Amino acid sequence: MTSSSNNGNGGETSRSLIVKDLVKAYVPGKPVLKNISFEVRGRSTVAIIGPSGTGKSTLLRCINRLIDPTSGTITVAGHEITRLSGRNLRLARHHVGMVFQEFNLVERLSVIENVLCGRLGFVPVWRAWLRKFEQHDIDRAFELLDMVGLTDFATERADALSGGQRQRVGIARAVMQNPDVIMADEPTSSLDPKTSVEIMELLNDFSKAHDIPVLINIHDVNLAKRFADRVIGMSMGSIVFDGPPAELSDHHLKQIYGGEGWLS
C-alpha cells in the first residue's frame, strides 16, 4: 500500500504505540488517569473496556494530544510525542488515525471529500481550498470507498447517509491518513447491533491488511471479546486487566464494573 507519506520511520519501528506512566489530572490532585502503561505493536486489535467516566476517552485523546497529558510519555511509531507543540504536533498527529462515536463527518461536504479530509494534514491549504487534491490521493480515497462498500455514495452529501454508512466514511477517513495507529472512541455506541458487528469487522480487516494496531474503546463486552486479540480493562483510571479475551472472567468484569447483578 502507499507508504510514501509515512515519512521518517523507515517502517522499522513503525506501527507501534507505547504508553508509559501516563497521568492526566484535569483538576490538580484528582487524576482521571493514574499511571497507565501499555504497549501495542503491529497487527492487533485492542479493546479498552470500563465503566463510563473511567477515563477511556481521555486516554485516547491523550494519545493524539487532543488533550494534554499531565505526565508520562507516549511514543507513536518510535517518536515521543508527549512534549511536541505547533507544527511538530500536527506532523505527529498524521500517524494517529481516529474514529469517533458521533462520526464527526463534515455533513455538508460530499462523502469523497470527507474521506479526502484525512489527507488535510499533508495537503497544502491552497489545494484544500480549491479542492485540487492530488490524483494519487483521489485514487486512494476511491479505493477506500470501494473497501467500505460506499462507492456509489461518493458524491452524495455526508448527511444523506445512515449511521452505519457514516461510520464507514469515518473509518475510511482515518485510514486515509495512512496512520501507524488507529484509535476508535466507542465507534459502535450510536449504531444498531448488526451494524456494530460490521463496523468491528471493518476495523479488524484494516488492522490485518495494514498491520496497524487498532485501539477501540467499547462498552459492549461481548463485541470486545469477539473481535479483540487483547482486552484492557480500566476502572477508576487504572488498568485492572490486560490480557487475551479468553482470560477475561466474570471475576475480572466484577472488578472492572463493580456489582454482579448485571452478569447473568
Place this chain on the structure above:
Amino acid sequence: MNSRIWERFTPAQRLARFTIYLAVVLALVVSLRTVQIVPEFLYDAPTQMADMFTRMWPPDIAHYKGGVHEALVESMHIAGMGTILALILSLPVALLAAKNITPVPILNWLARLILVSSRSVNTLVWAILFVAVFGPGALAGTIAIGFRSIGFCGKLLGEALEECNKGPVEALKAAGAPWPSIFLKAYWPQVSPAFWGITLFRWDINVRESAVIGLVGAGGIGMALDTAINLFRWTHVSLILLCIFTVVILAEIVVTKIRERII
C-alpha cells in the same frame, strides 16, 4: 408531614417583577405627557391627507426616464457595493468575536466593541458623517451603508461560528490539519448557508436604506425625492415612492427565491 410548598417565584423575584411593571406604566404615563398633541392639527389630518393624495395623483410616469431612473440605479449600486464592503470588513471581525475561534477575551471584547459601535449609529447618521468627509454623493452613501452593515453581519456570523458543531473540528485537528484547512473544511461548510443568508437579508435591508440616505445628500433616489419634495412636485414624489415600493418588493422576492435554493 407538612404539605410541601412550591411557588414559581421567590418573594424577591415577585418584588422585582412588580417593580418592572410599575416602571413600564410610569414610563408610558410620563411619555404621554411630553408628547404635545395639538388637537386642531389632529382633527385636520384627514383633510390634509386627502389633499396631498389629490396633488400626488396621477404619478408623473413620463418623469421616470428623465430624473428617476438614474437615481434608482445609483441607489441599487449603493446597496450592492455597501453590502460587499460590509462582507469584506465583517468576516475578520466575526472571526475575532467568536469565542471558539479566538480564545482571547480581550480580542473578543474588541470585536464586540466594533460590532456594537457599528450598530448603535443609524445609517442616516453614518451618512451625515461621511457626507461631511467625502462630500455629497454615492461614495458617502456606500460607505455609510457598509459601516452600518458590519455590526449586523459580523454579529450574526460570529454567532453562527460559535454554534458550529465541534465534532468535525476535532476530527480534522486529530488528522493533523493546519488551522486554515480546519477553518475551510470544518467551520466554513457549517456557516456558509448562514453567511449567504445573512448577506442576502442585509442586502434586502440596504436596498430600503439606500433609498433614504439620499435625504441627507448621500446619493441615490433619496436625493431625487428630497428635491421633488422641496419643489412641491407632488406627482414626482408619488412616482418616486412608487418606484421605491416596486424595487423593495422585487428585492424581497429575489431574496426569498435565492434563500430557498441555498439552504
